[in-house]
Amino acid sequence: xxxxxxxxxxxxxxxxxxxxxxxxxxxxxxxxxxxxxxxxxxxxxxxxxxxxxxxxxxxxxxxxxxxxxxxxxxxxxxxxxxxxxxxxxxxxxxxxxxxxxxxxxxxxxxxxxxxxxxxxxxxxxxxxxxxxxxxxxxxxxxxxxxxxxxxxxxxxxxxxxxxxxxxxxxxxxxxxxxxxxxxxxxxxxxxxxxxxxxxxxxxxxxxxxxxxxxxxxxxxxxxxxxxxxxxxxxxxxxxxxxxxxxxxxxxxxxxxxxxxxxxxxxxxxxxxxxxxxxxxxxxxxxxxxxxxxxxxxxxxxxxxxxxxxxxxxxxxxxxxxxxxxxxxxxxxxxxxxxxxxxxxxxxxxxxxxxxxxxxxxxxxxxxxxxxxxxxxxxxxxxxxxxxxxxxxxxxxxxxxxxxxxxxxxxxxxxxxxxxxxxxxxxxxxxxxxxxxxxxxxxxxxxxxxxxxxxxxxxxxxxxxxxxxxxxxxxxxxxxxxxxxxxxxxxxxxxxxxxxxxxxxxxxxxxxxxxxxxxxxxxxxxxxxxxxxxxxxxxxxxxxxxxxxxxxxxxxxxxxxxxxxxxxxxxxx
Amino acid sequence: xxxxxxxxxxxxxxxxxxxxxxxxxxxxxxxxxxxxxxxxxxxxxx
Numbered sequence: 001x002x003x004x005x006x007x008x009x010x011x012x013x014x015x016x017x018x019x020x021x022x023x024x025x026x027x028x029x030x031x032x033x034x035x036x037x038x039x040x041x042x043x044x045x046x047x048x049x050x051x052x053x054x055x056x057x058x059x060x061x062x063x064x065x066x067x068x069x070x071x072x073x074x075x076x077x078x079x080x081x082x083x084x085x086x087x088x089x090x091x092x093x094x095x096x097x098x099x100x101x102x103x104x105x106x107x108x109x110x111x112x113x114x115x116x117x118x119x120x121x122x123x124x125x126x127x128x129x130x131x132x133x134x135x136x137x138x139x140x141x142x143x144x145x146x147x148x149x150x151x152x153x154x155x156x157x158x159x160x161x162x163x164x165x166x167x168x169x170x171x172x173x174x175x176x177x178x179x180x181x182x183x184x185x186x187x188x189x190x191x192x193x194x195x196x197x198x199x200x201x202x203x204x205x206x207x208x209x210x211x212x213x214x215x216x217x218x219x220x221x222x223x224x225x226x227x228x229x230x231x232x233x234x235x236x237x238x239x240x241x242x243x244x245x246x247x248x249x250x251x252x253x254x255x256x257x258x259x260x261x262x263x264x265x266x267x268x269x270x271x272x273x274x275x276x277x278x279x280x281x282x283x284x285x286x287x288x289x290x291x292x293x294x295x296x297x298x299x300x301x302x303x304x305x306x307x308x309x310x311x312x313x314x315x316x317x318x319x320x321x322x323x324x325x326x327x328x329x330x331x332x333x334x335x336x337x338x339x340x341x342x343x344x345x346x347x348x349x350x351x352x353x354x355x356x357x358x359x360x361x362x363x364x365x366x367x368x369x370x371x372x373x374x375x376x377x378x379x380x381x382x383x384x385x386x387x388x389x390x391x392x393x394x395x396x397x398x399x400x401x402x403x404x405x406x407x408x409x410x411x412x413x414x415x416x417x418x419x420x421x422x423x424x425x426x427x428x429x430x431x432x433x434x435x436x437x438x439x440x441x442x443x444x445x446x447x448x449x450x451x452x453x454x455x456x457x458x459x460x461x462x463x464x465x466x467x468x469x470x471x472x473x474x475x476x477x478x479x480x481x482x483x484x485x486x487x488x489x490x491x492x493x494x495x496x497x498x499x500x501x502x503x504x505x506x507x508x509x510x511x512x513x514x515x516x517x518x519x520x521x522x523x524x525x526x527x528x529x530x531x532x533x534x535x536x537x538x539x540x541x542x543x544x545x546x547x548x549x550x551x552x553x554x555x556x557x558x559x560x561x562x563x564x565x566x567x568x569x570x571x572x
Numbered sequence: 573x574x575x576x577x578x579x580x581x582x583x584x585x586x587x588x589x590x591x592x593x594x595x596x597x598x599x600x601x602x603x604x605x606x607x608x609x610x611x612x613x614x615x616x617x618x
Contacts, residue, residue, distance in 0.1 A: 078607065081599045088592070213617025220610040233607070268595075269586060275599045279606055 001146070001401075005410030012183060012414040016421075017164050020176035024168025029450040033169035033457055034101055034433045036260035044174055045270025048257040048426070049248070050277065051177035054184060056138030056420035057393075059285065064392030066289025067296075070217040072231045074286055076546075077279050079241030083248060084275030088268045090504055091249045096264050101437045103255040103500075110503040111511035113442070118515065119496055120438035123252055124431060126488050128464060131427040132471030138420045139472060141393050142413070144308045145401065151473050157417065158469035161424045166461045169454075170260055170433075173425045180418035185281075187415035192288040194404055199291075200298050207344045208294045214343060214359045215297075215366060217290045230544040239546035242553055246493035248274075250500050253430035292399045297340050299403075303329045303376050305394035309387045316383040322376065329372045336365040424468065432461035490545045491529060494552020495522045501553060502560050509560040513567055517559030525552045 001009075031037065040048070065073050100106050104123065108116035139153040146153075164172045199208055212218050222232040229235065248254045248271070261267035303326050304310045313322045343358035377389035400412045436457045445452070495518045502514045509517075525548050531537035543551075586595045 074610065078603065081603045085596045085599055088596075209617050213614070216618070218614045218617050220614045221607060265586065268592070272586075272595055272599060276602060279603065283606075283610075 001409055001413075002406045004407050005413070008407055008410030009413045009417070012411070013160060013417055013421075016176050016179045016183075016418065017160050019179065020164035020172045021167045023175050024164075024172040028454065030101075030436075030453045030457065031450075032171070033454045034256070034429075034437070036169070036171040036174055038260060038262055039171075040174055040260040040262065040266065040270075042261070042266040042269030043273065044178065045258050045261050045267060046273030046277070047181045048174045048177045048260070049254060049270060049274045050281070051181045051184070051419075051422040052253055052257055052426035053247075053274075053278075053423070054181075054281075054419055055134055055423040056142075056416045059184065059188065059416055059419050060138060060141055060393045060396060062282070062285045063289030063292055063396035064394070066217065066286040067293045067395045068392045070219040071283075071286045071290060072219045072222060074220055074279065074282050075222065075231045075233055075236035076240050077282050078233065078236035079238065080244050080278050081275035082237065083241050083244035084271040086245060087249045088271050091500075092258065092267050092271070093264055094504065095255065095259060096267070101259070102252050102434050103250050104252070104434065104438050107499065107503060108442075111514060115499065115511055115515050115518075116438060117443070118518070119250070119499060120434050122492055122496060123250075123434055126492055127251070127253060127427055127431055128467060129471065130489065131424060131431065131464065131468035132475060134424045134427060135420065135468055136472035136475045138416055141397065142416060144306060145394070145397050146413070154469050154472040157420050157424065158465055158472070160417075161421050161428060162462060162465035165425045165428050165465070166458050169457065169461075170256060170429055173429045174257070174260060176425065177422050180422040183411070183418045184415050184422075187411050188285060188288060190408060191400065191404070191412060192284065192291065194408065195288060195291045195295050195399070198403060199295060202341075203294075203298065203344065207347070208291065210347045211294050211297060211340055211344065212290045214347075214355075215293075215362060217293055227543045227547060230546060235544065235546055239544070239550050242497060242549040243490070243493060243546060246497040246549060246553075250493075250496045251430075252434050253426045256430050256433055257426065289396065292396060295399070295403075298337060300330065300333045302398065303373060304380060305391035305398045306380075306387070307394075307398070309380055309384060309389075309391075312387070313380055313383040318379050318383045321379050325372055325376050325379065329369065329376075332365055332369050332372065336362060336369060339365055428461050428464050428468065431464040432457050435460045435464070490548050491525055491552075492522070494525060494549040495556055497549065498553040498556025498560070502557060506557065506561065509564045510567070513563035514556065514560045517556050517563050520559050521552050521555035524555055 062073065095103070095106060098106055098109055102120070104116045104120040107119055135154050135157050139150055139157060142148070143150045143153040148156075164176055168175070196205055196208070199205075203211075209218070222229075223234075224232060225234045226232060227235075258267040258270050261270060302310065303322075310322070313319065339358060339362045343355065343362055346354035346358050377391075380387055380389050397412070397416070400409055404412065436453055440456055440460070441448075441453060445456075498521060499514055499518050502509045502517075528537065528541055528543070528551065529545070529548060531541060532543065537543075586592055589595050589598075
């Protein structure tokens, strides 16, 4: 990167952190520190909700996913607006009525302390580990691209976040997320305009969209019902709906965002804003990925996007194999480019028969090209067995670094760092709130001054930040742990949502029934996952991980009801 | 600390709509339109 890029990157990040600290200095009471003094307007809440969900991986992986797999991932978000409506009607008024600081506080009012503590601890374990991944996942990619040390990159992201989150609490998180979101969306839109402008002069925007469509990248809606298929219309509006209800309704990192509102109206409008803008925002990010794919149909892409891993192969005994595969890749690329020009000409002439013929030719060349890439990945694996051969997360930033003008590269790196910081800040803030309110204040030090709890919250924020950085640093040695932690969310969200659904709607079910029901449901979800991952699940239990959310939630309700019938009759 | 303006008993109506249901319908109709547009877009260019 050039000096100008470094200046843009560092000045953007330093400005955001300094502004966040300065603007929110001097929080003296706990209400102010953890709920931002309930001053947030709806648009600030909406931005904060969106910035919390948009992690660095959203901007690194999503365009890469579109590049490799098309736009079908967008269906995952179809359940989100419906979840926003349900939460707005049910969860938000109750949280306000009880004036809670955390979602789990409500569960003690409805059930008992053990149910509150169980859900709070589940959240702390899951989100505490996830915070490490939120730092680690972009760090591994950014450190490779920038040539930084991985530990130093973890420390850089973690330390910046700790500075303003400890200093200003929730208000600082919300305040900085406004700037971070502006950088993220501004940077992505500029990148989108640039990639379209950089297409060859002979290729119009419509031609580019035709190429993407004919090559199967605009596969946005699939109405076929298949439990095993992670992304289709039905899984989006059912399974993902449950996931989003859990995430936005019971995960403190999101609940804390809308509890900062001046009133229910502001909180609800913040959720509505997220419901209206999320699907179009994901469309834009995925579409940029598709345009990067089209760009690379006319300008040869690297055969493997992780350049550091590729350089390792070039210095190994497999260098000759890689060279041969690269030559083959170039030959097929040239043939495919010609065929795509032929396809565009046929489309513009309206010659359907020739379009079908050229499309078939292009697709068969694309298949050959993909199989060479697969062979390259096999070579990378042989040369360096510990290297991750999934290079889709490197696609977008490789395009940025190789093709965008000086200054914009720094801005796009600022986008990724901002995204990492915005989601990590919300996580640390929520972890500190839950530790302070649900455990420390409730069960350890019950009657202290406000100032004492503010100081404790600051220390807990710092400690969780430190744990996240340490966990991120040692994650590289536990690759399987990452998968386990990612899965943890899907395994637990369903049961937690089930507990909340019972709390809200099924007053007949009492604390012991829901507590035991949740543990039983959780055990079954874990068993279903075990069967799915070992390939021993019968057909009717074979499902994508998104469906665990539905199963967990429904089972808590059923078990809770049955257990209440049994417990109730025994009590009589 | 600013007092929360209401506590769940007294809901203000949203801007541009008399009732919250109007706002919810806006979201549902927008989602439906987006799905239809995405589908037509995919079919047209495939």
